[in-house]
Every structure is written in structure tokens, then in C-alpha cells.
Amino acid sequence: MTQLLRVQNFTVSSDGFGAGEGQSLEKPFGHADPGKLLAWAFATDHPPVGPSGRGSRGLDDYFTRDYARNIGAEIMGRNKFGPQRGPWQDHEWQGWWGDEPPFHTPVFVMTHHTRPSFTLSDTTFHFVDDDPATVLARAKEAARGRDVRLGGGATVIRQFLDAGLVDTLHVVVAPTKLGSGARLWESPDELLDRFHQDVVPSPSGVTHHLFWRK
């Protein structure tokens, strides 16, 4: 089987931003309210973090359930990993997710400031200062035949799109505006030269955009 690079459950505002401005330790999404942006996912039976078995099993739950299916590694940007910028002051920061990160695979964090790998439960974080194609090759090797999830943020997804490396995208457009921040797109139509698209309005109020290579 071909190993795919997949964007899964990446949520943007109706004006195309994946996070707001001014990310900090207290505000991982900057001025964006993650509870509002990601409300659709937390209402499902399989939320991104926290126990399953308590929410809706409708359309949105198909997508939250699909998050980990056949995924063997994740690639993320440094701003998804943490609020620090520039050289590491120390190595105490181990991500937002506590002792049980929700990845359960190797994770490759793209950064110009590398540091030693470390493991929390069944997730190992590696820090890589390479171009997207090189990072993807390393992630595919670590995924042992499974797919690689491109975890975001928006800037990293755009880098991989510009390099022509993304196979499928599931982007969720939430019914909320941000005005500024980390932009994924001006409009989903930007991808239509290279991707097929299904647009699926959910009863929850978000719209799922599914893209796969032409």
C-alpha cells in the first residue's frame, strides 16, 4: 500500500485561519477560542483529548474516529508543540498534552532549534531542522508502512502543499470568524487545481471539506 500524507480534522475559521494571533502559554490558539473553534470535535463520541463514549455518534464522529486510523507518525510545526520562539531556554517544556499525548506514534516537530528526542507514554517527539520532503521521508520510515498525519499548524500545512507533498486533506470550517492569525487559505478554491473536493455541511454547523489528489 502507498503511504499517504494526510491532514485530518484541521479546523479553520470561516475566514480561513487555523489559530489567532498572540499565541502564549495561556492562549495556545492566540486570540482564538479553541473551545469555540473545536466545539464540533469535543461534542463527538471520540473527542481529540479526553474520554470517549459520551458524545454524538453522527457525521462529525466519523471524522474524529478517523483521526488515528492507519496513522503511523505525525509531522507538526513548532508552534503546535509550544509557545516558545527562538533558541530553547531549557528542555523542561514537553508539549501541551501532559503525560499521555494523544498521538501514540513518533511525532516530528519542525524547528530551526533542535533538541534531543524524548518519549512520553507511547509518543516520541523528534525535533528536525529539514525541508518538508526530508522530514516526510523520515516520518514515513518511522510510520512502518502506515500513513503520516500532517498535524499543522496552518503554516506547516501550506509548506507541504507548496511542495506538492499532501495526498488528502480533511479541513473543517467552523462558523466563527477570526479576522487575523495563521492563515490556511483565502478560499478552499485555491486547492482545486490539484485536488478533487467534497463539501459536506454537518448538522452541527461546521462544514467538512475533503480533498484528494487529482
Next chain:
Amino acid sequence: MTQLLRVQNFTVSSDGFGAGEGQSLEKPFGHADPGKLLAWAFATDHPPVGPSGRGSRGLDDYFTRDYARNIGAEIMGRNKFGPQRGPWQDHEWQGWWGDEPPFHTPVFVMTHHTRPSFTLSDTTFHFVDDDPATVLARAKEAARGRDVRLGGGATVIRQFLDAGLVDTLHVVVAPTKLGSGARLWESPDELLDRFHQDVVPSPSGVTHHLFWRK
């Protein structure tokens, strides 16, 4: 984790029939054309039978991909297994699916005319003459902690619905009329006293109905 009983990818006509009349060896769906009824599934990247990797990866493909996720056993009616009625004349018939049935788990065939179990590749067929609750208990044990898929046909699904044993249903309504045959429902509204519902029109022309227990 709770083991669920799940209906997956069960397709009915716009007037509620899962198969036509006059099932025979030559016509597994009676007067219904399975190529028309199931066209939505065969157009996806993960069709019910045949190789994957050649079709659409849009919304419908989420459902065909989900068919086997966390399934440890299937329950089906005798009419899904074959066109014979009454006592078996011989045991040569081993189902419609050839040497590689698409189930890959134990399968429990409900029939008043039992016969010895047999195995084809990684699928084992058992023939059981019991009430739905008893068959479900056997299937859950065989599923070793995973969920059980209720494979149909319509008559068997109604039996399990009437017994209050179904946890989730994914029913696909195809844009074609049959007029008569094995009926699942007069209207999906019949389930709304016991189930939540999401109705999701697909760009392919079918409508996905998702039900989960209240």
C-alpha cells in the same frame, strides 16, 4: 469498552427496500440491480469487494473505509448468505463471495436449517437457529471485545431493531426506486423515538442516514 452492534453501509432504495423480489443464484438482489443500488460504494477508494486505491476519497469513502473498523464478528440472515430456501440439499454452497469472503471475522448466519461451520480464508461461517439476543451474545463472545456488525438483510435488521439490540445504524438511501422487495422501513422517521439521527446528503447523490441510541 462497550461492544456495539452496528449496521454499516446498508443501502436501501428511496422507497425503503434493501433488495428486490425474486432472489436467485443469478440475481442475488432479486429484481434490484446491485450495480445501481451500490454504485456509490463501488465508486469509492475502498469498495465492498475488489481492490482499493482506484476510486474517490470523498465523503462516501469515509463510510466504506469504516466498514471493518473495530469489527470482530458479523451477523447476517440466510438470504444474504445464499438463495436457497428450506432444508439444505447439500453443503456445497459456501456463499456468494468465493475463496476470499470480505468479512475476515467469524460470521453468524441466522437460519432454521443449521449446518456445520466452515472456514474460507480468514472468515468462518457459523449457522445458528436462535433468537436475536442469543445470537448477539455468541457473536460478541467471538468478537473478543470488538464490535459486531449486523450485515442484513432488511428482515434481520428489523428483527434486531424490534428486540432493541441495535446501537448504531448507517443506512444509505440510493436515488432509485424498487416498488417492492425486502423492506427496511416506510420512512427513517420510524426510528426517531429511539435514535438520534444525522441526515447527510453526499455529492454522489446518495443520502447517508446515521442513527445512534438516545
